[in-house]
Every structure is written in structure tokens, then in C-alpha cells.
Amino acid sequence: MKLLTCPLNGSRNIAEFTYGGEYHTTPDYNSISARDWAEHVFFHDNAAGVVTEWWCHTASSFWFLAERNTITDEVIRTFKADEIYTERIDFSVVKPENRS
């Protein structure tokens, strides 16, 4: 059994977790072009080496981040999202002209 350490629940079977995609910063959706938005949504770094990515402990719906080596499958560390997100992001601020 492969284990993953959830920052909330501790060491658990990796089967209890769901992979949530690469960590990347969200572009400014008020100014970004459709082309860049498509690249942000669909394209991936898909790097071979140490990457930062989202994981979710499915049973408790707890989302967190992990640094993992995608060649050796070693998890270097897992940490809570508040290490990166120090303040709340307001997604409701979309300018009217950008609503479709």
C-alpha cells in the first residue's frame, strides 16, 4: 500500500486521495485573451521531475498541495494551501463587459 500524508488527517492509503492537477497561478480573467485562457485551462507543464500539485483527501474533501517527483513517484512533502494563499480570493469580481 502506498501512503500519502494528508496535512489534516495524517498518513493514509493513497487510494483515499484524488489527484487534482498541477498547481499554477490563475491569470487575471478580466484582461486575459481567449487564446491565453484556453492555454491556461487545457495546456499543462507535464514536467518530468519535482512538481507542485493539488490533491484531495476524498473521504474528508480536504484539498492540499504536494511536492512530488514525477519520475521516481516520491512525495517530497505535502502542505496546506494557506502556505501559498494568504488571503481570500474573490471570484465574483468579473467586470460586466466580460460576462458572456
Added chain:
Amino acid sequence: MPFGLLKYGLSSNYPAKHHFTPSKDLKRHYDVVIIGGGGHGAAIAYNLAKYHGITNVAILEKAYLGGGNTARNTAVIRSNYLTESGVKFYSESVKLYNNLSNEFNYNVMMENRGQLTLAHSDAAIRSFRWRAEVNQHMGVRSELIDRQTISELVPNLNMSEDSRFPILAGLWHADGATARHDAVAWGYAKGACDRGVELHQLTEVEDIEITSGRVTAVKTNRGRVECGCVVQAVAGASSIVAKKAGIPLPIHCYPLQAMVTQPYKPILTPHVSSPQVHVYVHQTSRGEFVIGGGSDPYPLYNTRATLDQRESLSAAAMELFPFLSQARLLRQWAGTTDMTPDYSPIMGLSPVENYYLDAGWGTWGFKATPICGVTMAELVATKKVPEIIKPFELERFYRFEQINEAGATAASH
């Protein structure tokens, strides 16, 4: 005749001829450099040399011919996909496969055994009916069949109504087939090398030189090579190689594991697949049962095998074929599936003018090998994108024109 055989065995003319060009130094310049010596790379080189007269071609392979996903896939050939673009593309490939041994004068052991996909729910029956209609409209042999017909086709299948997911119906694809995957790569490479193409194994592309939007040379571990154009056909390494040319791709690489049992006498003719329990099973002409399933749950550049997957594949395979509980496993392995968000390949032009992409082959690469060779070679020779691969261009993601290929294996993700 024993004496004839002995004479042949001792003769200096035996073995008669190498299949492939013996290794030699790289030339300074090639008209076409193909990165990746798998089935696809070899097929593109073969078609360039045989049908377009372009022979100043090098295939650069970082390991050995057909040693990547060409060797690791489970050799399923089928065309019962769901989208119009997909069905048209893969059915053309199946047609080419049927003539491949004649084309090469080399046996690829094509076996037209048919493919059966099982429905365990009403939702699956609905989607199979949809698929059958699309397939028939496009001239592909594909039909919805009932339980009675299923048990006639596959007498060993567990048709019990007491199982966890009882079998309700099936999608029968008479055009489904299998072939020897190594022979496909060897046949193409032999035909290409016979016509002057150079196959360079143990030659890894380390960097790609681009000047004002055009690729001019590739740097390898064996020296620098100038080139007229580059075709990338590296499947699992697509993102890594494309990054060297500055091209981002919408790909994530997941391992896909498969395993094989000890040989049995021939008892299973078609290829049987169940999207519900995530497993597919077929018996090779050697008698082994090949068991495969969906991709791993998270991305990885590693072809290791896991106990988790062995357990879930075994459980699912035994649910379909209970006698397999007695089987011994001989091998378990993985290939790297380069999955795209819409389960369709990325073929054709790239943002770099003379750099062509053949990527995003996920779980559908082997069955597309012949059509890929034909269309990519035509693109390189004429600089025009063939109609049949136009829908698969990289630009589709920027225009939000994805091709949602729900008929792909592992499309359940």
C-alpha cells in the same frame, strides 16, 4: 530435408541480411529528422521513402526500435469510436492494417478476431446504441447484441445474473483485430531502411535549434544534425520533446498497466472489454491472456508496476472469466499514455513552421500506426494537412473545438 537445413544453418550467407541499417555516424544534414523510433516514426519514414521518394531521412531513437509504447501496448486494433472524425480516421487505419503483411512482404500476424465491449447498465446500452449507429453510418461493422449472442461468441464468459455487475448487452465490432506489435515496427523500419532511411538507435535529442520560427538543427548525444524539417513521434515523451522546441502541449502522462498470464489452449477468440469494471482481456496466439485496464489515477513518468493495479485488474478479469482465478501471472508492465483532454491525438502543424507534431496518443496509438504513417508523410512531403487529420490539429484547443472521443479506452477518467 535435414541436410538442406544443416547446409543452410552453416552457410556464411546465413543470416541472409540485417533488417535494419547497421549503426554508423550521423550525417551533417537530413531533409527530414524523425524524433522517435517507434511504430509511428518508422511508419512515417516508410511512407516518405516508398510513396514520396524522400529518402534522406533519419529516425533518431533514444533507446531501441519499438522499445517504448510500441512494445508495451496491448495490440488492440479497432475503429468503433464515437466521433465522426475518430471513426473515419481509425477505420482507415484498420483497412491499412488488413493489407499490412502484403504491403511489407513481412508477417505482422494480423488476426481479425472481433471485439466485444460489455454493457452492464442501461446507460451503457444507450451509449452503445449511439456508437453502433455512428459506426454503421460510417461503414464500420458494429452492432448491439443481446445476452444470447454474447454467450455464443464467448462461451467462457461469466453471464451470471448474480454477479456484481451482470452483463446486459454488448457492442460487437467484427472489424476488431490484433497484430504482433513488434512486427509492425520492424516491418515499417525494414521497408524504410531498405529504401535508404537511416535508423539511429541510442541517439537522444537533447536540444532543438530554432531560428526565426523555423527549426534548423537538432543536437543529439551523438552530435549536431541540420535538418529540413522535424517530425516528433515520441508518445510518452511528447511534452518533454515539444518543450525543447518551445511548444506547450495539452498533455498529461499517466502510466497504463497491463499483465499477462501463463499460456492456455485457445479458448477465447474475440477481444473482450468492460468499461464498467475497467478491464479488457484477450488471448494471444501464444495462448496467454493479456489483461489491461484504465490508466493509473495520477500522472507519472515511470513504467513501474503496482500491487494496487494488479489486484484491481485481477479482480475484474476474474469477474468476467472466473477460471482465471487459477492462472499464474507471468509479467506485469506499464506504458506511458500521453493523454489529451479530449481523448483524441494531436497531429499536424505546430507553431514552429517546419516542425510537425504526432503526439497525444494516449490509449489509441498502436491502432492508428498505419494511417499515421500515411498522413504524416503526406503532410511532410506536400506541406498540406491531409483532410482526415485536420480535426486533430493542435490549434483546436485554442478555438475550443475539441473532439470529445468518448469511445476511447480509459475515457472514463
